[in-house]
Amino acid sequence: MEVIIRPGDTLSYFSSLFRLPLNLIVDSNPNINPDKLNAADKIQLPGYVKVPYTIIEGDNLWKIADAKNLTVDTLLLLNQNKEEDQLKVGENIFVPEKMVTPFITSKSPCDYKSLVKLINNFKRVYPFIAVNTIGSSVLGNPIQEIKIGKGAKKIHMNASFHANEWITTIVLMSLVNKYLLSLTNGALMNGIQAIHLYNEVELSIVPMVNPDGVDLVLNGPRSNLRDHVMEINEGSDDFIHWKANINGIDLNNQFPANWDICKENKQKKAPAPRDFPGDAPLTEPEAIAMVDLAKNNSFDFVIAFHTQGEEFYWGYEGFEPSESENLAKEFERVSGYHAIRYVNSHAGYKDWFIQEFKRPGFTLELGKGINPLPLSQFPQILKCAEGIFIAALNY
Known part of the structure; x- marks a missing residue:
């Protein structure tokens, strides 16, 4: 989440304000000198995203902060062009939201x-x-x-x-x-x-x-590669059990650790969906x-x-x-x-x-x-x- 530094702000203050380890903030901003922050510089705060919030009747920054378990200054930091008496019903401000759920799920494969x-x-x-x-x-x-x-x-x-x-x-x-x-x-x-x-x-x-x-197994071949991989796959268009790279070479048989013994032991002597260590x-x-x-x-x-x-x-x-x-x-x-x-x-x-x-x-x-x-x-x-x-x- 990007924020703009105000006069007097420090990374230590941001660490306390957002309950983040200081070194994560420092490491998120490798081009910023933590001891010489300049007003109007932009920095990244990890683990947060900005989300819009629509003002309703009776809202003020203190009420919004209390409802969302935030401090008022987090809202002031994200909305530096807003004053308390300028909030208008129907307009949007930004609210910081801490990420607490993962991006990835197990509902589908990952190509x-x-x-x-x-x-x-x-x-x-x-x-x-x-x-x-x-x-x-x-x-x-x-x-x-x-x-x-x-x-x-x-x-x-x-x-x-x-x-x-x-x-x-x-x-x-x-x-x-x-x-x-x-x-x-x-x-x-x-x-x-x-x-x-x-x-x-x-x-x-x-x-x-x-x-x-991985893409071949999950999505099938690109049209310009179909003939090539089907030949390696002995004419089959079923690639679900394909193990090799796109050249038909088993990448985990490719390393110089008694490779010659591996080559000799493998039945596959040419590009294949699995177990061919290459030439x-x-x-x-x-x-x-x-x-x-x-x-x-x-x-x-x-x-x-x-x-x-x-x-x-x-x-x-x-x-x-x-x-x-x-x-x-x-x-x-x-x-x-x-x-x-x-x-x-x-x-x-x-x-x-x-x-x-x-x-x-x-x-x-x-x-x-x-x-x-x-x-x-x-x-x-x-x-x-x-x-x-x-x-x-x-x-």
Whole structure:
């Protein structure tokens, strides 16, 4: 919510007036010197939106403020061109409204267009977050990263490596939405002050690694791609179980962690809806973007959200550090999921991260059933994932 600074205003005063942590206001205004505010400058206040209110007979600012549990000065700040004796029946003023409900719901799947809209809403209402483009998909869709927090500990989470696992995007974005609401409403997350997590952790989120594949599963192919993807799909126009990117390459088999063994073990030797690792590691722009992201940041650990199995994998070829086991035990405790150290699998993002950096990496297999999992599972999946999300931030 944008407001105009008046003579004598300070960010500390706004923090008290709107019951917001001061550092969230500071981080929402990176181009403003908090010690040298200038009258008429515009600043952003996170967690609020301006809503119109129509004046009725008998209204005054004090009466409106009391009815909406606000202070009069919040109304004066938002309506600096209005005087008390100038209020006229039928005209509109602006009233600040604190966001207390999430943007995202589980009522429908989230394709790439819906994700972009959601990210834009997050950025508008919670301007202390950063949104970066880390690369592009085969079809040129920007792959976006959300960053939250200013702490020394750096954690990365991602979702929708696999197209038919699109529910992971909704789960991860729902967790982010709850975190943002907790920050601006002074709420606890599993008994922990959200602002404490914000101050301790820099959280990196890539909510949709494979936007082209997700859109194919949810919306079908673009007309100019129909012949191409139907050929990969053995002539079928049913793409519900498609797992790969738009080139028919499994993005989670694209990483240089014993890729040659992965290639040998896979039955698919050409582009396919699933399980083809490509003709070499890191041929696909989505995989390259994820490698560059890890190399350009010093993540303490990473978590990749997948489906299904109600289990997670945390080791790779003995490269995992000792702290991985402690994290795995905690994730197992809070989620009820089964922790598995080793599986006969190579060339995954988690595998490569552990091998490359000797730091913890996890692949979560949310829910249980046949992919794509139905939205009816969302509440239970979210509950289990939330325990891991908060345990990761608080570790």
